[in-house]
């Protein structure tokens with residue numbers, strides 16, 4: 257019999273998790289197929305798998321956000337019916353999502369308190385603030401308690417999501433790609449803290465990641481999912497990235513792909529032609545942050561045709577505001593922008609004429625309409641131009657057939673072009689947006705954290721496509737919090753710190769520790 261939750265004694269400390277033949281279907285599609293696995297108490301356990309393998313589905317069932325049709329979940333050896341997130345919470349299960357779940361109008365402090373779900377009618381703010389500050393001091397993270405989520409960069413939001421869960425002292429902490437928007441240093445800080453938390457016996461950690469380095473450095477055991485099935489279980493001490501990659505990809509993997517799983521070999525670049533013209537120019541561009549203070553201070557940048565200019569920086573140093581001001585999602589306070597020598601105000605007509613594209617971060621939120629289908633989302637840029645419309649009529653058949661082609665070309669895993677885009681896994685949403693934005697000729701591409709959440713095969717593929725854009729003469733402004741990505745793809749790298757460009761170097765001469773020092777505000 258399944259034990260009722262309200263009969264539970266208040267247990268503390270790391271719990272043991274097991275799933276037994278856990279199965280979840282969406283209509284006729286089986287997203288998770290008889291998955292059995294075991295996570296030892298106090299361990300850090302990694303879930304690996306290609307985009308769409310079923311990792312998020314599995315953890316959502318454990319966290320009570322979805323219900324499995326078959327199979328069971330055992331906590332400390334006892335079967336539990338985790339009917340909803342409140343039950344999960346009662347059992348000590350906390351989850352940090354791939355998509356942000358912060359209350360937008362509330363401050364960091366309020367978001368932390370809200371996470372507890374037990375806010376009293378009258379809050380003693382003085383005492384609560386002291387408690388929150390004491391809690392923050394036990395972690396390596398520094399966040400402004402009065403900031404609101406809209407003012408936080410992706411990396412800071414990610415840390416706040418994690419803090420919200422840590423504040424609740426979970427017995428099982430589930431992390432869905434927690435380091436996608438963190439710099440390598442930040443990722444080490446976050447994972448180091450989480451592992452220490454597990455080692456102390458306070459909680460067990462189940463972590464979804466695409467990064468083999470993180471699996472090897474921070475986890476104890478791994479379960480690999482492929483097409484909804486658990487195909488491989490092992491201890492990290494007894495495996496290596498090549499074996500894990502082979503398990504992830506099954507027969508689909510080529511020996512070269514498996515061999516290079518850990519090194520993520522850089523796509524080949526051709527040298528920048530001598531007389532290349534400046535395709536994107538920013539002169540003294542300034543933009544306000546969400547709190548009415550200047551977030552971007554007079555930025556001057558020039559990107560030539562065929563060049564990839566990387567913008568490095570710790571999240572929260574104005575990169576988000578810079579991209580938003582460039583692509584028309586935030587007013588420009590001062591300065592000017594030209595594309596292909598013409599003034600550029602980010603109008604849709606200019607994007608079309610000047611062939612300027614952008615890949616924003618968090619594509620489901622910033623570049624898609626979640627309830628619309630994959631085909632409709634793929635048509636958002638040119639639905640009113642031939643062949644998608646003719647004589648004032650929208651030709652939906654054309655939308656669908658082109659979407660089918662792109663789904664195939666970009667390997668988007670979806671139940672069809674008619675499926676709502678929000679039903680796709682994170683990595684597949686990204687692929688669908690990339691297919692739309694990278695189609696046709698491109699003069700200028702502005703990309704912000706373009707491989708957020710993608711598995712290793714997809715990262716290589718997308719990097720290859722960005723390099724192709726430059727290879728065909730497009731200017732690429734690549735804003736990324738991932739230094740490895742910038743070092744691998746860029747011709748030149750600038751560092752942004754506190755809203756200013758503080759350092760510039762040719763990528764070939766770039767030294768990681770020097771970049772890191774400028775990113776941290778030191779010199």
Ligand SMILES: Nc1ncnc2c1ncn2[C@@H]1O[C@H](COP(=O)(O)OP(=O)(O)OP(=O)(O)O)[C@@H](O)[C@H]1O
Pocket residue numbers: 282287305306307308309310311312313314669670671679680681682683684709711
């Ligand atoms: N609500 C839903 N309705 C229909 N299909 C869904 C739904 N949620 C997930 N799926 C499908 O189930 C499969 C597994 O998705 P899931 O999000 O678990 O993958 P994942 O391994 O976490 O992928 P990623 O690494 O890209 O995040 C995908 O093919 C996805 O399209």
